[in-house]
Amino acid sequence: MKIAVCRKSHFNSAHRLYNPNWDDQKNEVVFGKCNNPNYHGHNYQMEVWVKGEIDPDTGMVIDLKILKDIIKREIEDRFDHKNLNLDTEEFKTLIPTAENICLVIWKILRDRIEPQLELKVRLFETDRNVVECGSSF
Amino acid sequence: MKIAVCRKSHFNSAHRLYNPNWDDQKNEVVFGKCNNPNYHGHNYQMEVWVKGEIDPDTGMVIDLKILKDIIKREIEDRFDHKNLNLDTEEFKTLIPTAENICLVIWKILRDRIEPQLELKVRLFETDRNVVECGSSF
Amino acid sequence: MKIAVCRKSHFNSAHRLYNPNWDDQKNEVVFGKCNNPNYHGHNYQMEVWVKGEIDPDTGMVIDLKILKDIIKREIEDRFDHKNLNLDTEEFKTLIPTAENICLVIWKILRDRIEPQLELKVRLFETDRNVVECGSSF
Amino acid sequence: MKIAVCRKSHFNSAHRLYNPNWDDQKNEVVFGKCNNPNYHGHNYQMEVWVKGEIDPDTGMVIDLKILKDIIKREIEDRFDHKNLNLDTEEFKTLIPTAENICLVIWKILRDRIEPQLELKVRLFETDRNVVECGSSF
Amino acid sequence: MKIAVCRKSHFNSAHRLYNPNWDDQKNEVVFGKCNNPNYHGHNYQMEVWVKGEIDPDTGMVIDLKILKDIIKREIEDRFDHKNLNLDTEEFKTLIPTAENICLVIWKILRDRIEPQLELKVRLFETDRNVVECGSSF
Amino acid sequence: MKIAVCRKSHFNSAHRLYNPNWDDQKNEVVFGKCNNPNYHGHNYQMEVWVKGEIDPDTGMVIDLKILKDIIKREIEDRFDHKNLNLDTEEFKTLIPTAENICLVIWKILRDRIEPQLELKVRLFETDRNVVECGSSF
Numbered sequence: 001m002k003i004a005v006c007r008k009s010h011f012n013s014a015h016r017l018y019n020p021n022w023d024d025q026k027n028e029v030v031f032g033k034c035n036n037p038n039y040h041g042h043n044y045q046m047e048v049w050v051k052g053e054i055d056p057d058t059g060m061v062i063d064l065k066i067l068k069d070i071i072k073r074e075i076e077d078r079f080d081h082k083n084l085n086l087d088t089e090e091f092k093t094l095i096p097t098a099e100n101i102c103l104v105i106w107k108i109l110r111d112r113i114e115p116q117l118e119l120k121v122r123l124f125e126t127d128r129n130v131v132e133c134g135s136s137f
Numbered sequence: 138m139k140i141a142v143c144r145k146s147h148f149n150s151a152h153r154l155y156n157p158n159w160d161d162q163k164n165e166v167v168f169g170k171c172n173n174p175n176y177h178g179h180n181y182q183m184e185v186w187v188k189g190e191i192d193p194d195t196g197m198v199i200d201l202k203i204l205k206d207i208i209k210r211e212i213e214d215r216f217d218h219k220n221l222n223l224d225t226e227e228f229k230t231l232i233p234t235a236e237n238i239c240l241v242i243w244k245i246l247r248d249r250i251e252p253q254l255e256l257k258v259r260l261f262e263t264d265r266n267v268v269e270c271g272s273s274f
Numbered sequence: 275m276k277i278a279v280c281r282k283s284h285f286n287s288a289h290r291l292y293n294p295n296w297d298d299q300k301n302e303v304v305f306g307k308c309n310n311p312n313y314h315g316h317n318y319q320m321e322v323w324v325k326g327e328i329d330p331d332t333g334m335v336i337d338l339k340i341l342k343d344i345i346k347r348e349i350e351d352r353f354d355h356k357n358l359n360l361d362t363e364e365f366k367t368l369i370p371t372a373e374n375i376c377l378v379i380w381k382i383l384r385d386r387i388e389p390q391l392e393l394k395v396r397l398f399e400t401d402r403n404v405v406e407c408g409s410s411f
Numbered sequence: 412m413k414i415a416v417c418r419k420s421h422f423n424s425a426h427r428l429y430n431p432n433w434d435d436q437k438n439e440v441v442f443g444k445c446n447n448p449n450y451h452g453h454n455y456q457m458e459v460w461v462k463g464e465i466d467p468d469t470g471m472v473i474d475l476k477i478l479k480d481i482i483k484r485e486i487e488d489r490f491d492h493k494n495l496n497l498d499t500e501e502f503k504t505l506i507p508t509a510e511n512i513c514l515v516i517w518k519i520l521r522d523r524i525e526p527q528l529e530l531k532v533r534l535f536e537t538d539r540n541v542v543e544c545g546s547s548f
Numbered sequence: 549m550k551i552a553v554c555r556k557s558h559f560n561s562a563h564r565l566y567n568p569n570w571d572d573q574k575n576e577v578v579f580g581k582c583n584n585p586n587y588h589g590h591n592y593q594m595e596v597w598v599k600g601e602i603d604p605d606t607g608m609v610i611d612l613k614i615l616k617d618i619i620k621r622e623i624e625d626r627f628d629h630k631n632l633n634l635d636t637e638e639f640k641t642l643i644p645t646a647e648n649i650c651l652v653i654w655k656i657l658r659d660r661i662e663p664q665l666e667l668k669v670r671l672f673e674t675d676r677n678v679v680e681c682g683s684s685f
Numbered sequence: 686m687k688i689a690v691c692r693k694s695h696f697n698s699a700h701r702l703y704n705p706n707w708d709d710q711k712n713e714v715v716f717g718k719c720n721n722p723n724y725h726g727h728n729y730q731m732e733v734w735v736k737g738e739i740d741p742d743t744g745m746v747i748d749l750k751i752l753k754d755i756i757k758r759e760i761e762d763r764f765d766h767k768n769l770n771l772d773t774e775e776f777k778t779l780i781p782t783a784e785n786i787c788l789v790i791w792k793i794l795r796d797r798i799e800p801q802l803e804l805k806v807r808l809f810e811t812d813r814n815v816v817e818c819g820s821s822f
Contacts, residue, residue, distance in 0.1 A: 003510045006541035012674065014562035014589040014631075019194060030195055032202065038631035041562040041589005043674050047541075057430060058441055059508035064540055065443065083562075083586035097196035099140045126560065126591050129201055130143035130184075136274045137547045149400065151288035151315040151357075156468060167469055169476065175357035178288040178315005180400050220288075220312035234470035236414045263286065263317050266475055267417035267458075273548045277784045280815035293605060304606055306613065321815075331704060332715055333782035338814055339717065371607035373551045403612055404554035404595075410685045411821045423811065425699035425726040425768075449768035452699040452726005454811050494699075494723035537697065537728050567742060578743055580750065645744035647688045677749055678691035678732075684822045 002118075004051040004137055005061045009071045011080035014041040015096040018085075039083060044101070045124035046075065048109060051137050052117040062117065070112050075105055098125040099133075106134045139255075141188040141274055142198045146208045148217035151178040152233040155222075176220060181238070182261035183212065185246060188274050189254040199254065207249050212242055235262040236270075243271045276392075278325040278411055279335045283345045285354035288315040289370040292359075313357060318375070319398035320349065322383060325411050326391040336391065344386050349379055372399040373407075380408045413529075415462040415548055416472045420482045422491035425452040426507040429496075450494060455512070456535035457486065459520060462548050463528040473528065481523050486516055509536040510544075517545045550666075552599040552685055553609045557619045559628035562589040563644040566633075587631060592649070593672035594623065596657060599685050600665040610665065618660050623653055646673040647681075654682045687803075689736040689822055690746045694756045696765035699726040700781040703770075724768060729786070730809035731760065733794060736822050737802040747802065755797050760790055783810040784818075791819045 016039045017031040027035045034040070048071055052061045082088055084096040090104045102123040113119050118135035125131070153176045154168040164172045171177070185208055189198045219225060221233040227241045239260040250256050255272035262268070290313045291305040301309045308314070322345055326335045356362055358370040364378045376397040387393050392409035399405070427450045428442040438446045445451070459482055463472045493499060495507040501515045513534040524530050529546035536542070564587045565579040575583045582588070596619055600609045630636060632644040638652045650671040661667050666683035673679070701724045702716040712720045719725070733756055737746045767773055769781040775789045787808040798804050803820035810816070 001514065001544060003514060004543040005510060006543070008539040008541075010674070012588050012590055014587040017196070021194075030200070033629035036629050036631070036635070038634040039562040039587055039589070040560050040629040040631065041587070041591075042560055043589075043591045049543075054508075054510050054514065057432075059428070059506035059511045061510055063441070081581035081584050081588040083584070083588065086586040087584070095196035097191075099142060099191050099198055100196045103138065103140060103191065126558070128145040130145075132141040132143070132186075132274075133138060137543075147400070149314050149316055151313040154470070158468075167474070170355035173355050173357070173361070175360045176288040176313055176315070177286050177355040177357065178313070178317075179286055180315075180317045218307035218310050218314040220310070220314065223312040224310070232470035234465075236416065236465050236472055237470045240412065240414060240465065263284070265419040267419075269415040269417070269460075269548075270412060275788065275818060277788060278817040279784065280817070282813040282815075291607070295605075304611070323817075328782075328784050328788065331706075333702070333780035333785045335784055337715070369607035371602075373553065373602050373609055374607045377549065377551060377602065402556040404556075406552040406554070406597075406685075407549060411817075421811070423725050423727055425724040444766035447766050447768070447772070449771045450699040450724055450726070451697050451766040451768065452724070452728075453697055454726075454728045492718035492721050492725040494721070494725065497723040498721070537695070565744070569742075578748070643744035645739075647690065647739050647746055648744045651686065651688060651739065676693040678693075680689040680691070680734075680822075681686060 002051050003054055003061050004049050004118075005064065006047050006049045007064055007067050007071060008045065008047050009068075009076060010043060010045045011076050012041065012043050013079050013082050013084050014039040015084040015091070016040070017095055017097060019095060039085070042125050044079075046071075046105065047122040049120040049122070049134075049137070050113060050117050051120075051135065062113075070109065074108050074112055098123055098129060098131040102131040102133045110134075139188050140191055140198050141186050141255075142201065143184050143186045144201055144204050144208060145182065145184050146205075146213060147180060147182045148213050149178065149180050150216050150219050150221050151176040152221040152228070153177070154232055154234060156232060176222070179262050181216075183208075183242065184259040186257040186259070186271075186274070187250060187254050188257075188272065199250075207246065211245050211249060235260055235266060235268040239268040239270050247271075276325050277328055277335050278323050278392075279338065280321050280323045281338055281341050281345060282319065282321050283342075283350060284317060284319045285350050286315065286317050287353050287356050287358050288313040289358040289365070290314070291369055291371060293369060313359070316399050318353070320345075320379065321396040323394040323396070323408075323411070324387060324391050325394075325409065336387075344383065348382050348386060372397055372403060372405040376405040376407050384408075413462050414465055414472050415460050415529075416475065417458050417460045418475055418478050418482060419456065419458050420479075420487060421454060421456045422487050423452065423454050424490050424493050424495050425450040426495040426502070427451070428506055428508060430506060450496070453536050455490075457482075457516065458533040460531040460533070460545075460548070461524060461528050462531075462546065473524075481520065485519050485523060509534055509540060509542040513542040513544050521545075550599050551602055551609050552597050552666075553612065554595050554597045555612055555615050555619060556593065556595050557616075557624060558591060558593045559624050560589065560591050561627050561630050561632050562587040563632040563639070564588070565643055565645060567643060587633070590673050592627070594619075594653065595670040597668040597670070597682075597685070598661060598665050599668075599683065610661075618657065622656050622660055646671055646677060646679040650679040650681045658682075687736050688739055688746050689734050689803075690749065691732050691734045692749055692752050692756060694731045694733065694753075694761060695728060696731070696761050697726065697728050698764050698767050698769050699724040700769040700776070701725070702780055702782060704780060724770070727810050729764070731756075731790065732807040734805040734807070734819075734822070735798060735802050736805075736820065747798075755794065759793050759797060783808055783814060783816040787816040787818050795819075
């Protein structure tokens with residue numbers, strides 16, 4: 001039987017939602033207050049779920065200390081206390097909606113987690129808005 | 138890859154669990170304190186999950202402002218500060234258990250959300266009792 | 275030095291806000307949706323705080339098992355799964371606002387807790403609305 | 412349509428992560444602080460999810476009072492205020508990682524819940540570390 | 549007896565901690581990552597506590613709908629989806645630490661709440677960092 | 686005006702409540718399941734509140750990075766993943782109730798925080814049991 005394990009983490013970032021192919025009016029209609037040119041920000045809460053078989057020697061699916069280090073190095077160091085639009089390569093041309101941030105995080109982690117393990121990422125932009133991508137479990 | 142997004146909401150209602158085809162004793166055995174003829178109530182917390190492809194122009198699966206408005210108009214305005222048994226059409230003859238409330242909400246929203254999007258509804262009757270229905274993701 | 279200890283609890287009730295000395299219009303203006311004649315309801319979360327000296331033999335200010343039993347018998351059994359307006363003596367003529375419910379609970383518990391102990395009650399009507407009464411600590 | 416219902420519960424236990432087939436150094440490397448020979452402990456939060464058809468007579472998938480009693484008798488009475496390594500049969504020779512505890516709970520409950528109902532168990536060892544096993548829904 | 553009531557709210561803003569009287573090195577030492585010139589951001593959670601006598605006609609200390617409107621107009625509209633350093637008068641020359649933001653909010657609300665009512669403001673910059681100012685109750 | 690700031694933290698420990706001056710029967714009556722000779726455990730959540738004037742140069746009451754380091758060194762390193770009865774000097778002869786743990790933490794931190802700052806410590810043994818000691822604010 002496969003078991004899913006989760007490690008929670010968070011980062012605090014500024015961002016702006018803006019599509020350069022649209023004029024200001026359309027950006028205002030679609031993105032509303034999130035289009036503020038001086039940016040606003042969030043405490044992003046993140047859940048990284050990994051699913052696989054239990055290793056009988058350790059009783060673990062994945063060593064959570066190792067997962068914690070991967071998340072620290074690959075996600076927190078990259079996005080925490082950053083302006084997503086200005087300070088990161090990933091959102092230079094990609095709109096930093098919660099959906100796109102979640103997908104980017106999933107892709108980064110997918111390359112760092114062993115392929116036989118399933119991976120799911122859940123991102124809370126606020127307490128009320130949540131996004132999830134990756135394997136369905 | 139499909140992405141799931143969630144919007145949280147809540148409504149406060151009175152209800153009573155009672156099956157008119159049973160005598161009082163059987164209602165008491167099955168529903169216990171929830172059978173109080175003068176009603177009791179809950180703060181229902183709700184999570185509406187929608188899953189689909191990201192629109193490349195907006196970076197969104199669904200505009201959460203639109204989803205928020207649908208939830209406000211179709212669910213909150215219908216059930217908030219209401220007596221579910223007396224004030225709503227939906228529970229005139231259907232027992233307002235958490236399961237049935239969740240299913241009714243799912244059916245109402247399913248008709249309002251575009252069909253290519255998957256839909257899941259999670260309802261918290263209390264912190265300890267949770268119900269979920271719709272697509273499995 | 276005095277130490278404060280807290281026990282959390284909850285009860286689920288129906289209620290209606292209505293002043294019989296006012297006409298319907300004034301009740302509507304002041305109490306809005308909370309004036310629904312068929313009632314609505316809440317999951318009331320409660321924190322009971324007691325402050326006093328630590329007993330050196332037990333390391334406790336008050337035995338939380340005893341405090342838990344007092345809360346169960348005096349508050350939960352009285353208000354849980356009840357209609358506050360119809361099923362309780364306390365709110366037959368007193369409007370069951372969160373403020374009045376909190377004050378009533380404090381008075382009931384004040385008589386059951388030893389007088390040398392300070393007492394504070396905090397009541398959450400919803401996640402967003404909180405009320406507190408009793409000693410200031 | 413199938414509906415999933417969840418009941419939350421918790422127990423407080425001491426444990427130690429230690430593989431007797433390894434020397435002290437390897438246990439230290441793999442399990443770190445969790446290998447303390449004098450034990451440490453956790454408040455384990457548990458979610459038990461059951462999925463099935465709604466019974467039209469009761470409006471319920473499973474009577475949550477019955478599920479609560481099963482959880483109380485089979486899980487809380489067995490593990491609450493216990494040392495998992497010393498006081499329980501289940502972890503005499505099985506390392507009590509969150510993964511193994513979750514799997515053991517799932518197996519115990521699987522035998523007590525009717526077979527046509529799907530079962531999923533989620534276990535929070537801390538706020539940040541979560542484990543899940545059973546049916547995928 | 550006086551009763552305290554609380555209304556919770558939130559706003560999402562970008563900010564930067566920077567003292568223009570210091571050189572870059574000292575700003576870096578004191579403010580660390582919070583000194584990022586491109587800003588970062590937070591979901592600020594706020595609790596507004598008001599304490600006073602219960603009005604016997606309404607059973608309320610203050611009408612929470614009125615308090616909610618004051619918070620919406622004076623705090624949320626001013627700070628939500630804004631860059632505190634660039635978009636607000638209040639933090640043009642005042643460093644937007646959690647302490648200063650909390651104090652500014654308290655001063656704004658103090659002028660809008662009747663003087664016989666005590667006022668306390670609690671601000672959560674993150675789940676782990678909290679600030680409080682105003683009357684002590 | 687004085688401002689209060691709070692930093693949250695946690696540690697996971699095993700403990701046992703037992704008074705060596707009493708016989709087994711009295712320990713059983715007073716401490717119940719908490720008297721298990723093989724220990725049980727908790728995730729202790731801690732809030733450290735510090736109150737004082739805002740430093741106009743930094744906008745801070747106390748640098749939370751410094752407070753975080755003090756808590757890490759003095760509390761987490763001392764109690765995390767430890768058996769309070771066996772592994773710590775503080776509870777060799779003092780019963781590790783939540784009250785006594787909170788008082789011990791307050792005394793340790795009181796010596797490390799500048800004397801012009803007020804100090805309050807709140808300790809959550811479980812979600813439902815909370816203890817607080819120190820200055821009243």
